[in-house]
Amino acid sequence: MTRTGSGRVEICWKIAGGPVEVQVFFGESPESIDRRSPLARTRNHCVAIEGLNPDAACFFELVPHRGHPVIVGERRIPAEGITNLRDLGGYRTQDGRRLKWGKIYRSSNLGRLTDRGLARVRRMGIRLVCDFRTEAEAVKLPNRFPDSQDVGYVRLPIQHGDYEPTIVFERIKGGDYDWISEEFMLRGYIDCVERYPEVWARFFQCLAEPRNRPLLFHCTGGKDRTGAAAALILLALGVPSETVVADYGLSDAYNADVRKAVYDHLRPLGVDIEKVEPYFTAPESRIRALLEYVDTRYGSAVDYLVKRAGVSEKTIALLKDDLLE
Secondary structure (H helix, E strand, O other): OEEEEOOEEEEEOOOOOOOOOEEEEEEOOHHHOEOOOOOEEEOOOEEEEOOOOOOOOOEEEEEEOOOOOEEEEOOEOOEOOEOOOEEOOOOEOOOOOEEOOOOEEEEOOOOOOOHHHHHHHHOOOOOEEEEOOOHHHHHHOOOOOOOOOOOEEEEOOOOOOOOOHHHHHHHHHOOOOOOOOHHHHHHHHHHHHHOOHHHHHHHHHHHHOHHHOOEEEEOOOOOOHHHHHHHHHHHHOOOOHHHHHHHHHHHHHHOHHHHHHHHHHHHHHOOOHHHHHHHHOOOHHHHHHHHHHHHHHHOOHHHHHHHHOOOOHHHHHHHHHHHEO
């Protein structure tokens, strides 16, 4: 599904065995899909849906004349002030099931939400926000959401490497960035799993509680700590590693405008953009290297969660039962 304009999306699919009629039903959540009257009927492989609320979620159930219905949602969610907000739903697991849409969201920080963006996030029905930022990061740019006691908030601070994130940008502007490298970034990812097993235990405990879902987790840019968290979730649920890598890689495209603005700010200060680029990007090679490290050291991501972080096998089994269909 692709958003092609305000209030307009295009949905495309493939069906084995040739074209059949497909009915398309809509709802603002997977649970609220109205199956009484389809928005569209078609024998084509694509359909355009117009007249949608641009500030509301879009979930569709595709019901073919033969075969099984499929629910689809929007991967990247448009909310003013967040460039990297997306749904983890829809990914297929190795046993053929799919992760339910509208249950787990990942994003960059929620401190720059506009009023319109805030209203959009409120409509997502989030019940818990997990924040991986350090205390200094959270103080420097407080979240605008949650904005009521109806939504829970848990801080699970992880620091990338030995440098407090709030001072990194100032160091770069001052010309102190020789320490930035791909090796430094990967070391931070490895530290993320080795130095903070208790954070991952708490995070998975939060995720396993049905009352906490839909759950949203984030850091500052939504690519490093958040990327590691998404990878652990997807791997624990049985999503293939190549899909995990592809999901991680989406951040670079979604953060492109933010990255351009940062670079435009730094160039007049004489900063060598090529040298600092590893800090602002998320190449797929980085998550591949982390997954290889975890597999080599622990056997698998599940083994890491169970043996190092202390997440019970029962918790992982419950997550699969609740989140896969």
